[in-house]
């Protein structure tokens with residue numbers, strides 16, 4: 806991730822919007838980053854994104870987060886409200902994790 810690119814809700818959005826107070830992703834920003842982390846392969850990346858979406862589905866401000874992400878449009882980068890935002894050609898709900 807570049808230094809000027811907007812960041813995931815866990816890193817920036819919590820500070821910017823009181824509707825997200827109590828978010829389950831507080832302090833977990835790297836988990837919600839849409840870009841692969843250093844050394845992360847495709848499978849690890851997909852699993853991390855799926856894990857982030859799981860956190861979202863249990864988040865007390867999920868509905869508010871969905872609204873905030875919609876308001877931010879392209880400035881919402883990462884996993885917001887269990888949905889990937891900001892990855893070229895990869896917007897939408899994260900894929901389910903394989904269980905086998």
Ligand code: SF4
Nearest residue numbers: 828830861864870886
């Ligand atoms: S729904 Fe997900 S991204 Fe949004 S505040 Fe909750 S945990 Fe964070």
